[in-house]
Amino acid sequence: MSAQFYTYSAENPQGNEIKMSDFEGKTVLIVNTATQCGLTPQFDGLEKLHQEYKDKDLVVLGFPCNQFAGQEPLSNDEMEATCKLNHGVTFPLMKKIDVNGGNAHPLYKYLKKALPGTLVNSIKWNFTKFLIGKDGTPIKRYAPTAKPESIEGDIKKALA
Structure with a gap:
């Protein structure tokens, strides 16, 4: 299953x-995001993880x-401009996608x-997170309410 992750692609906001x-x-770390969600402040924590670990290959x-x-x-x-201006986001953002339903992006499928999620496999809300290992193996799925700093330990293990 590990190599399958590498067969996918997505478009950035410029196409x-x-x-x-x-x-x-x-x-x-893959995250479905939204700029007008109650969880939007997580952009700050995601950017902090990005800055802290980008040189260690996160x-x-x-x-x-x-x-x-x-x-x-x-x-x-x-959306891209708002993320940069309001949250200082420098990590890559993709073009808007669907994560559930018939038009769900193949990567999310x-x-x-x-x-799989708890009870159902669908994405329940914005800011669901997926941690992918260095070999392309999906390691762990995190609930939307899991703050970026709470998964830092798992990220450190994956980077080791």
Whole structure:
């Protein structure tokens, strides 16, 4: 299952393809995000993790999603600018995607199958997190309410 992660790609807000294979050998934290959610302050913690561990090969990837109470209504460009301005986000953000349903992004279909949720496999809300190991193996899924600092220990283990 490990190599399968590297077969996926996504587009950044400008429409350029970002291949997950570009992150081979790195630990990746994938998060579905929204700029107008009660959990939006997590951007600050995610950016802190990014700054702390990017030189140790951690990659944080934000996947904006508007499927939860319309909390990401901004265009891709506006969303990216808002994240930079309001939260100092420098980690890569992708183009808005669906994480559930028939139009769910293939990467999210894979992640939900690899790391099922509690009771249901669907993503329950914004800021669900997936930690991917250096070999592309999905390690752990975190609830939306799990603050970035609370998963730092798992990130350190994955980076070791």
